[in-house]
Amino acid sequence: MPRALVTGAAGFLGSHLCTHLLNEGWEVVGMDNFITGDRRNLTELEKDPGFSFVHHDVTQFISFPGELDGIFHFASPASPIDYLQIPIQTMKVGALGTHNCLGLALSKNARFILASTSECYGDPLVHPQPESYYGNVNPVGPRGCYDEAKRFAEALTMSYHRHHGVETRIVRIFNTYGPRMRLDDGRVLPAFIGQALRGQPLSVFGDGSQTRSFCYVDDLVNGIYQLFQSEEVFPTNIGNPREMSILEFAEKVQEAVGSSMPITHLPLPEDDPKVRQPDITKAKSLLAWTPKVELEEGIQKCLDYFKGRVAEERQ
Numbered sequence: 001m002p003r004a005l006v007t008g009a010a011g012f013l014g015s016h017l018c019t020h021l022l023n024e025g026w027e028v029v030g031m032d033n034f035i036t037g038d039r040r041n042l043t044e045l046e047k048d049p050g051f052s053f054v055h056h057d058v059t060q061f062i063s064f065p066g067e068l069d070g071i072f073h074f075a076s077p078a079s080p081i082d083y084l085q086i087p088i089q090t091m092k093v094g095a096l097g098t099h100n101c102l103g104l105a106l107s108k109n110a111r112f113i114l115a116s117t118s119e120c121y122g123d124p125l126v127h128p129q130p131e132s133y134y135g136n137v138n139p140v141g142p143r144g145c146y147d148e149a150k151r152f153a154e155a156l157t158m159s160y161h162r163h164h165g166v167e168t169r170i171v172r173i174f175n176t177y178g179p180r181m182r183l184d185d186g187r188v189l190p191a192f193i194g195q196a197l198r199g200q201p202l203s204v205f206g207d208g209s210q211t212r213s214f215c216y217v218d219d220l221v222n223g224i225y226q227l228f229q230s231e232e233v234f235p236t237n238i239g240n241p242r243e244m245s246i247l248e249f250a251e252k253v254q255e256a257v258g259s260s261m262p263i264t265h266l267p268l269p270e271d272d273p274k275v276r277q278p279d280i281t282k283a284k285s286l287l288a289w290t291p292k293v294e295l296e297e298g299i300q301k302c303l304d305y306f307k308g309r310v311a312e313e314r315q
């Protein structure tokens with residue numbers, strides 16, 4: 001049975017990835033320090049005898065007994081409000097955490113995959129964004145701590161590949177949503193669904209003309225696993241190319257939840273990308289992968305989860 005380490009296992013994507021790996025017949029060791037994670041995301045996983053958990057901060061040396069075939073490095077704050085609150089930890093997990101995971105991959109002869117991000121493209125001047133675009137990142141703006149940490153992590157990953165011959169993969173993840181997101185993580189989908197369910201106005205930042213493209217978590221995890229198994233070393237975009245303005249997205253959430261609350265406009269955060277849409281030509285041809293879940297269906301699939309979280313708030 002192959003054995004994987006998943007860092008960030010108590011987070012949104014890390015926990016779904018653990019479930020996927022267990023279903024694919026892997027033994028999985030999850031690792032997390034809970035800085036932005038949620039212990040409840042481990043509840044189902046811990047019922048599986050193939051899963052075990054280690055509480056550890058990956059910016060510290062990782063001592064790992066036994067063999068290891070794969071390292072899925074997903075630990076990192078990922079929501080703008082999280083990484084604005086903890087910018088140093090964000091830079092450390094992208095830099096030192098990635099270094100420790102790559103060192104572990106080298107010592108165990110394990111394949112390594114980095115959870116990178118569309119933020120590598122910054123506020124893009126090329127639209128949609130292909131992997132060949134180098135991006136338009138402000139290194140000294142508020143998002144620089146996240147964007148540059150991930151860009152450094154990509155460069156470090158390629159260096160370990162070129163210099164040490166470590167088998168590495170890099171996935172550039174675009175906005176993804178689904179159950180197990182924290183209701184209060186500030187990302188737009190939990191923010192809007194939470195507001196709609198509580199009967200509050202939806203907080204659209206700026207005029208809402210900025211665009212995003214939302215991928216359902218099951219589609220994303222399938223694509224990541226396929227990329228991990230492929231031979232592709234260079235970064236690969238995984239995301240859903242259906243793009244819409246944040247104002248249209250707010251209307252979709254209102255419709256799905258049946259909310260008649262108005263939309264309220266708040267100031268647009270500094271350096272908020274004006275457009276974002278993955279060019280997934282590469283993933284389509286390389287992996288024969290395309291996302292399957294439409295936004296309307298995806299919102300319905302996670303509505304019960306968010307209703308449960310809102311009900312807990314009221315208790």
Ligand code: NAD
Pocket residue numbers: 007008009010011012013014031032033034035036037038056057058059073074075076077078079093097115116117118172173174175176177
């Ligand atoms: P998340 O905040 O839900 O999960 C991240 C997890 O990493 C948390 O459980 C957190 O406690 C853990 N963590 C952070 N620093 C750590 C450290 N030093 N040691 C151990 N654990 C640590 O975020 P997510 O949405 O699940 O994102 C997971 C990964 O995917 C991140 O690397 C993120 O940059 C990347 N990503 C996510 C998206 C998205 O739309 N969700 C988009 C692009 C990239």
Ligand code: UDP
Pocket residue numbers: 079080175186187188189191192203204205206210212246268269272273
């Ligand atoms: N956004 C918004 N209201 C919110 C939260 C976010 O209008 O309550 C906007 C935000 O300004 C951005 C988009 O929604 O343009 C996506 O934000 P998110 O934090 O989910 O992720 P990002 O893609 O910016 O990393």
